[in-house]
Amino acid sequence: MTINSQTVLLGLIGNPAKHSLSPLIHNGIFQQRSMNAAYLCFEVQPKDLKPAVSSLRSLGAKGFNLTIPYKEKVLSLLDEVSEDARLIKAVNTVKNQGGRLVGYNTDGPGFIDSLKLKGRFSPREKNVCILGAGGAAKAVSFCLCKEEAASVSIYDLERARAEALARGLRKLFKKTRIVVLDAKEQMSARTNLLVNATGVGMKERDPALFDAAFLERFPGLLVYDLIYAPAQPPLLKEAQKARLPVMNGLWMLIYQALRALTIWFERDDFLRLGDFCYNLLPEQEVEKR
Ligand code: NAP
Numbered sequence: 001m002t003i004n005s006q007t008v009l010l011g012l013i014g015n016p017a018k019h020s021l022s023p024l025i026h027n028g029i030f031q032q033r034s035m036n037a038a039y040l041c042f043e044v045q046p047k048d049l050k051p052a053v054s055s056l057r058s059l060g061a062k063g064f065n066l067t068i069p070y071k072e073k074v075l076s077l078l079d080e081v082s083e084d085a086r087l088i089k090a091v092n093t094v095k096n097q098g099g100r101l102v103g104y105n106t107d108g109p110g111f112i113d114s115l116k117l118k119g120r121f122s123p124r125e126k127n128v129c130i131l132g133a134g135g136a137a138k139a140v141s142f143c144l145c146k147e148e149a150a151s152v153s154i155y156d157l158e159r160a161r162a163e164a165l166a167r168g169l170r171k172l173f174k175k176t177r178i179v180v181l182d183a184k185e186q187m188s189a190r191t192n193l194l195v196n197a198t199g200v201g202m203k204e205r206d207p208a209l210f211d212a213a214f215l216e217r218f219p220g221l222l223v224y225d226l227i228y229a230p231a232q233p234p235l236l237k238e239a240q241k242a243r244l245p246v247m248n249g250l251w252m253l254i255y256q257a258l259r260a261l262t263i264w265f266e267r268d269d270f271l272r273l274g275d276f277c278y279n280l281l282p283e284q285e286v287e288k289r
Helices: 022-032 046-058 073-077 083-088 107-117 135-146 159-172 234-241 250-265 269-280
Strands: 008-014 037-043 063-066 093-097 100-104 127-131 151-155 177-180 193-196 222-225 246-248
Touching: 008 022, 008 046, 022 037, 022 250, 022 269, 046 073, 046 093, 063 250, 073 100, 083 100, 083 135, 093 250, 107 135, 107 250, 107 269, 127 135, 135 151, 135 159, 151 159, 159 177, 222 234, 234 246, 246 250, 250 269
Parallel strands: 008 037, 008 063, 127 151, 127 193, 151 177, 193 222, 222 246
Antiparallel strands: 063 093, 093 100
16 A cells, blocks of 8 residues: 555544454455555544544545444534434544444444344344344344334343333334343344343453353344454354354444444445455454364
8 A cells, every 4th residue: 555645634532542353354355346545543542532533624624434433422513414323322433424423323234234144034023132222233223124014122131221222212213013021031032133232251360151051041132242353252252153144343343344434425336345354354353263
């Protein structure tokens, strides 16, 4: 990749940000497609979010992503926000349109793309159970309802959080039945897709949220863990023991990036690059099997 006076600047604002896999994905694509663009990581302190956003605008960056803890905080710094991002109340992608900053959320659409393109799973009229009711669960459940899932059941340790998410979804979507579970074991026998949207499984000693013996009661269940490090979180190991299909969060990470590129460059051919991106990631990240 040659950097010159015409190089298009893109990047990620977060804290932490230096561990991110996003530069590997974006710069790998720029190289493969001979695009004169570069994607950098900016680890920004909370007090510097506003000047950082404003600097990227004035420096003429084409756009940027946001990660923890800025997806909500950035909303008030933008000129315009897409309807979906406004309803989810989180932005992970910003496009600089001649000095106007427009916010989008590609997390949910990236999750749906990954399901359809890699999991060969269409959520329409399916029953979904989501563990966790935080930021990721919000984006994912919103898009599952948009795709007209038959039901979305939500379980969070803090029931009030699951109820608040359910109330918001019920107001927006009439075709999907929204259920709040008192215990994760109440997951319906008719569940087609289980999504772990908690952080349980990221730490080395975390337990599996369900064991293989429990999961065996759900033949054909697709088990999707939004965690991507480790690549095989405990829930997925148990699901594999139960011979169930599994997906990890690398696929959502990849497709949210491809969706962001689609917005920045106004081209839809990026969505074909899922496998190419997966192969760009280092061996230890993907635990290639
Ligand atoms: P978050 O806002 O902290 O939400 C997680 C929610 O799960 C919290 O409400 C938490 O409650 C709850 N929870 C914790 N343990 C639980 C359990 N045993 N059972 C039920 N609920 C439980 O986190 P987030 O930002 O939504 O992220 C969630 C996960 O998604 C993380 O692993 C993150 O890395 C992943 N993620 C992946 C991608 C991707 O592209 N693949 C994108 C975004 C996020 P407490 O707060 O009380 O613990």
